[in-house]
Amino acid sequence: MLPELYNYWVVIVLMMIGFYIVIVQGNLIKKLIGLNIFQTSVFIFYISVGKVEGGSAPILAEGVSVYSNPLPHVLILTAIVVGIATMALALALVVRIKNAYGTVEEEELQERDLRC
Amino acid sequence: MLSHLPILQVIVPLLAAPACLLLDRARAAWLFACMASFISVVISGLLVFQVHQFGVLSYSLGGWDAPWGIEYRIDVLSAYVLLIVSGIGALMILAADTAIRTEIPSERQPLFYVLYLLCLAGLLGIVATGDIFNVFVFLEISSLATYALIAQGRDRRALWAAYQYLIVGTIGATFILIGIGFLYSLTGTLNMQDLANRLPALESSATAFTAFAFLMVGVCLKLALFPLHLWLPNAYAYAPSIVTAFLAATATKVAVYLLIRFHFSVFGVGFAASVLPLHSIFLVLGLVGVFVASLVAIQQPNVKRLFAYSSVAQIGYMIIGIGIGTVTGLQATLLHLFNHALMKGALFLALAAIVFRFGSADIRHFAGLGQRMPWTMAIIVIGGLSLIGVPGTVGFISKWYLVLAAFERDWWLLIIAVLLGSLLAVIYIWRLIEVAYFREGEGEPRGEAPLSLLIPTAILALANIYFGIDTRLPVYLSDSAAQMLFGGGP
Amino acid sequence: MLAGIYGLLSASFFVSMDAVDVAFTEAAVGAGVFPLLMLTALTVAGRYEQTVHRRPRAAFFLVLVTGALMIVGTLDMPAFGSLDAPAHTHVAARYIELSPTEIGIPNMVTSVLADYRAFDTLGEVVVVFTAVVGVLIMLTPGEQRQQPSPANAVETMRSHMILRVVSKMLIPLMLLFALYVQFHGEYGPGGGFQAGVIFAAAIILYAMLFGLVKAQAAIKPSILRLLAAFGVLLYGGVGVVSFLTGVNYLDYSRLATDPVVGRHIGIFSIELGVGITVAAAMILIFYAFAGYATGRAEAE
Numbered sequence: 001m002l003p004e005l006y007n008y009w010v011v012i013v014l015m016m017i018g019f020y021i022v023i024v025q026g027n028l029i030k031k032l033i034g035l036n037i038f039q040t041s042v043f044i045f046y047i048s049v050g051k052v053e054g055g056s057a058p059i060l061a062e063g064v065s066v067y068s069n070p071l072p073h074v075l076i077l078t079a080i081v082v083g084i085a086t087m088a089l090a091l092a093l094v095v096r097i098k099n100a101y102g103t104v105e106e107e108e109l110q111e112r113d114l115r116c
Numbered sequence: 117m118l119s120h121l122p123i124l125q126v127i128v129p130l131l132a133a134p135a136c137l138l139l140d141r142a143r144a145a146w147l148f149a150c151m152a153s154f155i156s157v158v159i160s161g162l163l164v165f166q167v168h169q170f171g172v173l174s175y176s177l178g179g180w181d182a183p184w185g186i187e188y189r190i191d192v193l194s195a196y197v198l199l200i201v202s203g204i205g206a207l208m209i210l211a212a213d214t215a216i217r218t219e220i221p222s223e224r225q226p227l228f229y230v231l232y233l234l235c236l237a238g239l240l241g242i243v244a245t246g247d248i249f250n251v252f253v254f255l256e257i258s259s260l261a262t263y264a265l266i267a268q269g270r271d272r273r274a275l276w277a278a279y280q281y282l283i284v285g286t287i288g289a290t291f292i293l294i295g296i297g298f299l300y301s302l303t304g305t306l307n308m309q310d311l312a313n314r315l316p317a318l319e320s321s322a323t324a325f326t327a328f329a330f331l332m333v334g335v336c337l338k339l340a341l342f343p344l345h346l347w348l349p350n351a352y353a354y355a356p357s358i359v360t361a362f363l364a365a366t367a368t369k370v371a372v373y374l375l376i377r378f379h380f381s382v383f384g385v386g387f388a389a390s391v392l393p394l395h396s397i398f399l400v401l402g403l404v405g406v407f408v409a410s411l412v413a414i415q416q417p418n419v420k421r422l423f424a425y426s427s428v429a430q431i432g433y434m435i436i437g438i439g440i441g442t443v444t445g446l447q448a449t450l451l452h453l454f455n456h457a458l459m460k461g462a463l464f465l466a467l468a469a470i471v472f473r474f475g476s477a478d479i480r481h482f483a484g485l486g487q488r489m490p491w492t493m494a495i496i497v498i499g500g501l502s503l504i505g506v507p508g509t510v511g512f513i514s515k516w517y518l519v520l521a522a523f524e525r526d527w528w529l530l531i532i533a534v535l536l537g538s539l540l541a542v543i544y545i546w547r548l549i550e551v552a553y554f555r556e557g558e559g560e561p562r563g564e565a566p567l568s569l570l571i572p573t574a575i576l577a578l579a580n581i582y583f584g585i586d587t588r589l590p591v592y593l594s595d596s597a598a599q600m601l602f603g604g605g606p
Numbered sequence: 607m608l609a610g611i612y613g614l615l616s617a618s619f620f621v622s623m624d625a626v627d628v629a630f631t632e633a634a635v636g637a638g639v640f641p642l643l644m645l646t647a648l649t650v651a652g653r654y655e656q657t658v659h660r661r662p663r664a665a666f667f668l669v670l671v672t673g674a675l676m677i678v679g680t681l682d683m684p685a686f687g688s689l690d691a692p693a694h695t696h697v698a699a700r701y702i703e704l705s706p707t708e709i710g711i712p713n714m715v716t717s718v719l720a721d722y723r724a725f726d727t728l729g730e731v732v733v734v735f736t737a738v739v740g741v742l743i744m745l746t747p748g749e750q751r752q753q754p755s756p757a758n759a760v761e762t763m764r765s766h767m768i769l770r771v772v773s774k775m776l777i778p779l780m781l782l783f784a785l786y787v788q789f790h791g792e793y794g795p796g797g798g799f800q801a802g803v804i805f806a807a808a809i810i811l812y813a814m815l816f817g818l819v820k821a822q823a824a825i826k827p828s829i830l831r832l833l834a835a836f837g838v839l840l841y842g843g844v845g846v847v848s849f850l851t852g853v854n855y856l857d858y859s860r861l862a863t864d865p866v867v868g869r870h871i872g873i874f875s876i877e878l879g880v881g882i883t884v885a886a887a888m889i890l891i892f893y894a895f896a897g898y899a900t901g902r903a904e905a906e
Contacts (some may be wrong), residue, residue: 005209022878042294071698071701074718074723080632081631081733085644085737089264092894094279096275120849133838135835177724178723179857185722234732239750249726250729257733326675451654514905
């Protein structure tokens with residue numbers, strides 16, 4: 001059982017790296033990078049679930065009898081779009097924060113608020 | 117047309133949003149948004165009727181039956197929550213035109229209404245759907261709109277609060293996505309009814325347990341359950357006042373709905389109890405949340421923040437209701453969904469009026485408010501009494517059922533704890549009353565709130581009293597819903 | 607830069623997993639849109655950070671617990687790639703078996719995306735729409751800030767002759783490719799979203815090389831707003847037409863006398879809606895970021 005699940009486990013490690021970065025990083029933009037890594041590895045996880053041994057891309061073609069599962073692909077396409085939409089919004093926020101505070105470091109943000 | 121009501125409930129605000137973008141002037145956008153919101157309320161009212169008459173409504177989108185296609189599924193619980201969300205949405209939009217005048221620059225106001233409609237559509241979509249991935253998509257629609265709305269606050273800390281909420285919210289949504297992934301790998305379906313049918317066979321699976329855990333944590337982040345509540349006080353305090361009012365009365369309710377839906381309908385009541393001491397966890401976290409949040413609330417100089425912490429405490433009560441694990445407990449939670457929406461809706465809207473006049477909701481501005489803004493202050497008193505749980509208000513009804521549920525289980529300690537929590541609420545409400553009525557006002561009087569703000573607020577405040585006395589509607593709906601979720605009725 | 611590489615790596619992984627549509631999207635997004643947004647944000651926010659980490663031990667513990675939980679979750683999962691996993695034998699099996707006859711297009715992902723689960727895709731388009739409105743409400747200049755002046759033209763890469771010449775040939779090709787992807791999405795990997803991104807990329811390339819002002823004069827922001835809204839309304843509108851033909855929302859079967867032809871019409875229309883909104887949204891978002899950055903540079 002183990003060797004067949006290793007694929008999932010590698011993805012999980014990647015996911016946790018991303019998650020860790022989000023929590024620990026003080027720089028707002030690096031946090032977002034961590035978030036992106038976290039999200040993308042979730043996508044990879046899903047797609048792995050959809051893979052069928054010996055199957056091919058789910059597009060009808062001559063001579064192909066086994067196809068990989070198209071449903072996870074659809075879900076992930078939507079999830080990717082949602083991810084990029086979130087990123088765009090997040091970056092707009094960061095840009096505004098930089099303009100308002102002069103910094104994108106979490107520590108300095110809190111400091112400057114306390115001073116006011 | 118009547119058979120299409122389930123989808124119209126979401127489509128009307130959803131398509132109204134891009135149409136609203138085409139109207140470039142704030143007034144026109146506002147009127148259009150009002151229209152869309154009113155139609156939504158009417159639809160949700162009709163849906164309540166239909167569910168009452170016909171039982172569960174099932175609507176196959178695209179003509180494909182579940183589980184091949186996406187199903188919209190309206191039962192008593194969904195109809196109830198839809199009514200709450202659309203009702204609040206309609207009342208808030210009435211006040212929005214005036215409320216944002218001092219808080220959002222005029223060239224951005226049309227965009228505000230677009231986002232408002234998107235948020236409303238997102239929230240309604242979460243409740244109306246019977247497909248778990250569809251929940252994720254609409255959760256993100258409402259969340260993205262919320263982040264942008266919160267960031268519109270005048271104080272630059274609104275930007276930071278929005279960013280924090282974005283990070284926490286996206287983690288929560290991704291957790292939910294992970295949960296959905298695990299569930300799919302186990303069952304091959306995304307339809308919630310279908311999942312409910314297939315999961316009992318898999319109860320002992322570690323994967324099912326993990327899926328449940330991730331879904332629960334993800335939803336609790338959105339709920340602001342202690343200790344995952346850290347984003348809420350900032351977000352509520354710095355967002356434009358009307359945004360706070362709208363969110364406080366709807367967003368967390370929808371998250372509680374989602375919790376209940378996952379817990380009861382998808383996984384089944386027995387599941388949670390067998391794998392985790394979930395009910396005990398809820399009781400503990402709920403209680404701690406009530407106390408910690410109430411204690412912090414007492415110390416807040418900014419009244420918006422005070423009420424934000426009070427909201428965290430109220431959510432704690434809702435979780436306690438679920439944690440009790442009986443029909444009455446669940447009914448108490450469901451009643452509180454309705455009642456808290458009325459309470460916080462009225463309170464935050466009244467605060468919006470104060471911010472409109474004074475520029476902020478600092479407690480200093482409350483000095484002498486009893487004479488300067490008598491109507492607004494009266495509304496705050498009513499809301500406050502409701503929070504405490506004084507008989508004659510809706511707050512009393514929720515607490516009554518909660519105590520009743522605890523009583524059924526002979527959990528006297530819990531009853532005492534709930535009463536203590538109410539006592540803490542007395543303290544922070546009294547603080548407001550004392551400053552408003554027993555102190556002299558400083559500076560120039562600014563005048564009462566404008567009618568356009570006052571009327572929706574007054575409606576909500578009066579609803580607090582009306583439904584506190586004539587409790588038939590919410591009690592009937594919450595009772596049917598609770599029974600159904602436990603495996604009783606339709 | 608790293609983000610771009612990461613995006614391309616993910617895309618190649620997706621290809622190896624037979625997820626070609628996803629790979630296409632991930633390549634466009636992860637190696638295209640995302641690094642672009644990052645770069646624009648970095649111009650404003652500064653390239654270097656002060657390395658301050660907070661509470662690493664608590665975070666490490668939390669991450670460990672979450673990771674362990676996930677691993678526990680995988681233990682009961684069906685083996686990677688196995689044919690008879692529930693994921694493959696239930697709903698998905700029907701899509702694979704019946705979509706060629708029911709819907710009549712070879713790309714099964716498009717069948718599911720644009721027909722069986724079309725409502726999710728409507729949600730997806732609305733998400734894009736929400737993002738662009740959100741970015742606009744945050745980055746549109748207020749009364750104080752002026753629009754980028756023509757003097758900004760100096761900022762463009764006038765000196766990069768080679769780039770300008772090559773791009774003059776490349777941009778029309780990219781636009782053409784975008785149209786190809788849009789309309790061929792039923793037969794091969796592609797579809798509305800990918801097409802929209804490619805189209806936007808072509809316009810953004812033009813803006814980067816020839817100046818924001820010229821680009822905005824050619825492709826006006828006000829028109830783009832109209833288009834962004836129009837795409838969503840087109841998509842939603844198809845569903846409304848379904849009402850008028852007497853079936854449920856987004857049911858295409860009665861859009862023509864033959865249900866399969868009806869489905870083709872439906873899929874074509876909604877994909878068009880997606881493509882229009884996505885293209886408009888991406889360009890608008892770029893304009894907003896670039897305009898904000900330039901506006902700030904001028905103000906300083």
